[in-house]
Amino acid sequence: MSSLTDSVSLGPEDYILLAIMLSGSLGIGLYFALSGDRQRDKIEYLLAGRRMSALPVCLSLFATFQSAIALLGIPTEVYTYGTMQLYNVVAMLLSYLIAIAAVIPLLYPLRLTSVYEYLLMRFESRAVQLLGAAVGVVSGMSYMTIALLSPALALETAVGIPLWLSIILVGSLGTVYTTLGGIKSVIWTDVFQTFFIFLGIVTVLxxxxxxxxxxxxxxxxxxxxxxxxxxxxxxxxxxxHTVWNVSFGSMFYWLSTHFSQPSMQRIVAIKTMKDAIKVFMFTIPLITIFNVVLVATGLVLTAYFYEIECDPLAAGYIKNKNQLVPYFVIHTLSSLPGVAGLYIACIFSGALSTLSSGINSLAANAVEDFFSKFLQNRSEYVTITITKLFACLFGAAAIGLAYLAKEFDGPVTQMTYTSLGATNGPLMGLFILGATFPQANSIGALAGCFTGLVSSLWLAAGSFLYGYPAKKLEYGPISGCNASNRTSLSNIAESLNKWTTLSFIDADNQTSLSDVSIYPSIPAPSSARLELDTAKWIAPQDRNFSLYDLSYVWNPLVGMLVTVVVGLVLSICTNQFLSRKPNPEAKLLFPFCRPCRKSRMYVLEDNHEMGTVEKGTDK
Structure with a gap:
């Protein structure tokens, strides 16, 4: 077992593995830019010509939503609050099954380029489409920023490379190969990076x-x-975290990802709907293994610090619990040449996959939702050129935001995650409103989404400012932390202390404190640090009820429900005053909500744009 007094640094083998991952990702982007159809039209560039097979898209879908944030955050969650996080697997499973039954049959036949085109088709309102797209852009940029910032902080912690250099390196690489190669390069680099992700986490475990x-x-x-x-x-x-709120509350967060642009692009890039269903079915075992391994890694991290009788957080070597994972990995893997570099490549892979998917998706939103009229009569060359320009701009924006976020200690990251929780729920509610209730109109959609956003933001911000804090598990022992340890680790601690921006787990709610005395060989934790966290803690049943104390997992559900309820009620009230009442075509509703209805039919023109004809008339 490695000692905390050991000097740790990356060797040539580590840099070689890291270089292989980075150069391989860039090479894949260059290959698809210079071979094949070379993105001759928008559909080829953004949707791979709708000819992708199930397996690579499956791996890409997995890599897109299992980012570096999960690689760093889940083990820390287990160390701080316990293994109830494991029920998140149940939540993901339920969301994927619902997506197979409802989301794929809804979106795949429509042959969309942007998921928000559905809102235009369903509500016949440009304002609804623009609102949905704007909310989606904010959510996507927030997620990309944190996914880019996380590995940069990890690399600074491990080898002392300046954070700004890491952000530019990873951000620029992801932007370049995404811009050059389009969705094909994104998907195949995701496949390549998934290999590093699994190899890295299994090796650490x-x-x-x-x-x-x-x-x-x-x-x-x-x-x-x-x-x-x-x-x-x-x-x-x-x-x-309870069995019920993680399994069912978190389900709504994961369900919201299936209405996102990255997910929709992968659905419609598949050859057939049957293959699209296979993608989701194949993804289920991947996310299960991934989450189980990371939860187990959190237990290994705990056991390691207890066995060496030195908890770096309790001892003061690090100031934030989210520094624990890179601290643990570098010390446990430094004795094996190349393995520490493999783990950093794993973290970078998670970041690059999320970043590249986000850049490509936001570029699709830009050209389809915001500038579709401007590009309507332009040549394919002009359209592709402008799409690539938007990809570069979104990549540059992510780099800039990630760099700005490093200047703040925690609240900015917490605000970013607040925006994710606050936007995903109302945005999902907008789709559920339209696809479930035929009587929903554009007035109800706009008012419902706006009310849902305000409610979700209010609840998330109030929970952060006024909510009762969670009760953390005990710190580990510090009897093995001696003066020599402190001296030798001063440089590491200085770097790790900058990790304070990743404190998004702190703003959540309760778990229990257990008795360490049942395991006699484990020394007592630092009583002073422990008392600081738990001295005035009151159990939920012993304090007055407050909405701000709700577990964070319910936030997306609250935003979704407010959007649907307000939107439906207002639609019913306003329909009697409209000269043209909502009468959506059956294919714009979920399969279980499709009555036989008379409405306009949407047909696919030769240029892949949606045209309209009336039923019973010739085109």
């Missing part, structure tokens, strides 16, 4: 487990320290 004495020892320490917890079944919505 196996090596870390071996260092602490094997899986049985990891499990025993996890149980003894309260990290292994899978039976919180309370119905109190203020408890941070």
């Amino acid at each position: 196996v090596k870390g487990s071996m260092d602490v004495g094997g899986p049985a020892q990891v499990w025993r320490i996890g149980e003894a320290t309260g990290r292994v917890e899978l039976d919180v079944t309370s119905l109190d919505p203020r408890i941070r």
Whole structure:
């Protein structure tokens, strides 16, 4: 087992592995820019000509939504609050099954380029389309910013490369190969990067487990320290993680991702609907394995610090719990040449996949939602050129925002995650309103989405400012942390202290504190640090109810419900005053909501734009 006093640095093997991943990603982008159809039209550039097969798209879909944030955040979540996070797998499974039954049959036959074109078709309102697209752009940019910032902080922690240089390196690389190669380069680089992601996380898990004495020892320490917890079944919505709120509350967050531009682009890039369903089915085991491995890594991280009897957070070597994962990885893997570099390549892969997907998706939104009329009569060359220009602009914007975010300690990141939670729910509600209720009109859609956004933002901001804090598990022992350790780790601590921007887990709600005394070989934690966190904590059942104390997992559901309820009620009230009442075509509704209705039919023109004809008339 590596000691905390060991000097850690990356060797030539580590840099070679990192270079292979980065150069390989760039090479794939160049290949698709210079071969094949070379993006001769917009459909080829943004949707790969709708000819992709299921397996690469499956790996791309997985890599897009399982970012570097998850690679760093899930193990830290387990260390801080326990393994209830594992029920997130149930939430993802339910969301994918619902998507197979409802989202794919809705979106695939429409042959969209932007998912927000659906809002124009359904509500016949340019304002609704623009509102949905604007909310989606804000959400996408927020996610891209954090996905880019996370690995930059990790690299600074590991080898001391300036954060600005890391942001520019990763951001520029992702922007270049996405701009040059289009969606094909995004999908195939995702496939390439998925290999590094799985190889990296499995290597960390196996090596870390071996260092602490094997899986049985990891499990025993996890149980003894309260990290292994899978039976919180309370119905109190203020408890941070329970079986019910993680399984069903988080389901709505993951369901919202299936109405996003990156997901829709992969759905419609597939040859057939049957293959699109296969993509979602194949993704389920991938996300299950991914999340189980990361939860197990959190237990290994706990066991490691308890076995060496030195918790760097309790000892003061680091100031923020989100510094724990890179700190742990560099010390456990430094003895094996190349493995630390493999893990950093894993983190970079997660970031690049999210960044590239976001850039390509936002470029599609720009040309289809905001500038479609301007480009309507332009040549394909002009359209592709402007699309690539937008890809560059969005990439540059992500780089700039990530660099600006590093100047702040935590609140900016928490605000970014607040915006994700606050935008995803209302945006999903807009789609559910239109696809479920035929009587929904544009007035109700606009008012419902706006009200949902305000409500969701108010709840998220109020929870951050006034909500009761979560109760963290005990810190680990510090009896093995001696003066020599502190001296030798001063440089590492200085770098790690900059990791404070990744504090998004702190703003959530409750778990329990368990008794470490049941495992006698584990020394007592730092009582002073522990008392600071728990001295005035009051259980939810012993304090007055407040909406601000609701678990963060309910935020997307609240935003969605407000959007649907307000939108439906207002639509019913205003329909009697409209000369032309909503009468959507059956294919614009979910399969289980499709009555036989008379309405205009949307047909696909030769230029892939949607035209309209009346039923019973000739085109």
